[in-house]
Amino acid sequence: MSNDTVIEAKDLDLVFETNDGPVEALRNVSLTINKGDFVSFIGPSGCGKTTFLRVMAALEQPTGGQITVNGVSPEEARKSRAYGYVFQAAGLYPWRTIAGNIKLPLEIMGFSRQEQQERVNSVLQLVDLDGFGGKYPWQLSGGMQQRASIARALAFDADILLMDEPFGALDEIVRDHLNEQLLHLWARTQKTIGFVTHSIPEAVYLSTKIVVMSPRPGRITDIIESPLPKERPLEIRDSAEFIEVAHRVREGLRAGHVED
Amino acid sequence: MRVIVPVLTVLAVIVALWYAACIPMNIKGVLTEAERAGAEVNPPGAKDRRDLGAFGLVLGNSFAIPATWEQDRPRLPAPHQVAEELWNTTVMKKITSKRSLVYHGWVTLSATLLGFAIGTGLGILLAVGIVYSRVMDMSVMPWAIVSQTIPIIALAPMIIVVLYSIGVQGIIPKAVISAYLSFFPVVVGMVKGLRSPDAMQLDLLRTYYASPAQGFWKLRLPSSMPYLFTSLKIGIAASLVGAIVGELPTGAVAGLGARLLAGSYYGQTVQIWSALFAAAILAATLVAILSVIEQRVLKRMGMA
Incomplete structure (x- = not known):
């Protein structure tokens, strides 16, 4: 190997x-x-x-x-x-904003609040969803939701x-x-x-x-x-x-x- | 408007049927009173009328029909008599009066709310146990179902006697009966709600290596909210029934149950019916309040 x-x-x-x-x-x-x-x-x-x-x-x-x-x-x-895993359905939590959804793995993994915010901002940029952090999933199209779910998988920087x-x-x-x-x-x-x-x-x-x-x-x-x-x-x-x-x-x- | 017209139509039909039903129900009493007052009644003599059908009497004595809606102690009071009694015992009475339905309603309501709180808490705890423990899943659920097959009217006196013998009385025994009725819908609804996240959602949390507690707080509990509110609406109505039933066997002097019981002892049908309506209005109000909270919460959670 x-x-x-x-x-x-x-x-x-x-x-x-x-x-x-x-x-x-x-x-x-x-x-x-x-x-x-x-x-x-x-x-x-x-x-x-x-x-x-x-x-x-x-x-x-x-x-x-x-x-x-x-x-x-x-x-x-x-x-x-x-690793980060992306499923066929975006599976975003309807009760969380896009930023809140991306924070989900970060909260579970115990990142500090400040780091959570920084990471949310950087991955939103990566998937071209700048400025959508405060929106709820239902306010986004299917493609945007899937991009948000990719951002969620990228947030904790798995290889x-x-x-x-x-x-x-x-x-x-x-x-x-x-x-x-x-x-x-x-x-x-x-x-x-x-x-x-x-x-x-x-x-x-x-x-x-x-x-x-x-x-x-x-x-x-x-x-x-x-x-x-x-x-x-x-x-x-x-x-x-x-x-x-x-x-x-x-x-x-x-x-x-x-x-x- | 589209809601109001059908609702009012149904209401009008019910009221019309009710007035119509008062005539045969009350005709014998009315004729007895009329005869005593010197009116000519056909056939004369209460003894002769006893075996005659109510409809035959109505046809033979149509003059007496208006009086069937105005009796002091009718078998079936007319809607306006019940409404009048409700008005007199709520708005027109001081709420500290022992004859105020507001006072009696509050006595029942306080037991209802306490029982509802206990039942809801217990129901949620049991549901969490059932979802997270296989042993509880196998053992608790059958007993929860069995508990609801025992008629509460048979169980209530025993609960009260047992609690009294260990020195517990007042609001607590009634609340216990309320809780007994209201925990069940909460258990059933919450078990379904806590299990509602699909396999994909659970797999997602596994990929984060989330703990069971994190899974509960972040996914299962929020997902269960729509189910919880449905259960709460059933539970609070059941709680009210429980509190009223709890007042029946104790010879309680206060509460809507006590008003029902006293009314039936003294043949005060108007009082019984007004207490019934007070209970119905109370239940509808409680359910409506929960509905408003439900709408607000679920809308905020993006689940409505």
Whole structure:
């Protein structure tokens, strides 16, 4: 394991016991994520991409194999608050203002009042929500709410950002805009990002590494190191390289499906 | 306007039915009094009228109909008689008078509020226990449900006797009965409310490595507010019933329950009905106050 390795999974298995018998959510999953990587997990529903992300976050326990986050177990990493997690829904508390929502993790982690305020101001700026701190969630659009929830995950300055289909519920135009902003944010903060999606263009546009997964059992079928440059205007999606990568992702997804 | 018209229509129908019901209910008494006063009644003699149907009597003695709304001690008092009694015993009486409904209402209200406070506190504590402890979840809930299947009218005298034997009397026994009735809706509502945050919200707190106490204060308790207020509105009405029931078996001299009981001892139906209406108005007022607080709080919390 090199110094740059942030997440290392080896031969992970995860079997859920359900009423209809055991379900293999993950089988034999191995992956290394390095510092500063932007890794997308893509695949049809049931392929275990969300489960894999939840294992990294210690929200699920693998039934076999090893995984380390920052060199320790995911549980330890959670205790040391190593990552921020963004869910599909913004999940802001309606009784708190945007600033109050961003303060939630800071209060729980015991930051001083002054530091809370400073951090709220800086992350609001990062997600382009300057001046919205005093507003309540219902006063904001869906895209703005999701940005606020990203700000909440960034507030305590964890090195890793885990995002589970954060823009899945938003329309295409808002989504493009947020993707662009997310890349800017990633460039500025140098964070390591794990990003679950089922949109091929989104995965290709954002990632340095694309992990293609397929279902029953959930497994990795392809890992693609993106040849695209770090600087990515939206127009890059019309370039030959982009289309080539997208094609390879689609092939990977199709290969997973044929075995069905 | 859209609310007022239907409400007034229903009210008018009820009042009309009520006046109509007074006629057959009171006709026999009215005819007896009229005969004593020398009027010609058909058929004459209370004994002969005893087995006749009320409607037949009304048809044969239509002159007596207005008097059915003006009796001193009617079986069923007319709406205006109850209203008059309510007016006389609230606005026209000094509130220190033993005949003032305001005085009696306050006696009952104080027990209601104390019982409500005890019941709500107890209910919330039990709900927290049930949500956070599996043992309490399995053991307390069935007993809470069983407790509500025992008729309070059977239990109330025993509570009062037992408490009296250990030297507790006055407002406390009534409040205990109120609390007994009001804790239950609070338990049920708060258990549901404290469990209302979805899996995603709970996972979010897990990613922060939040303690259970932080989860309670920052997420579960605020999320439960809409459920709490619904429960409180049911609970306060139940509390009032409890306080009134608590006054019935003790021979209490003060309180709306005591007025009901005294009214029935002495055949003072007007007094019974006015005490009933006072209780209903009190309950409606309490629930309305809670509704206003609910609206304000939930609006402030962005949950209305």
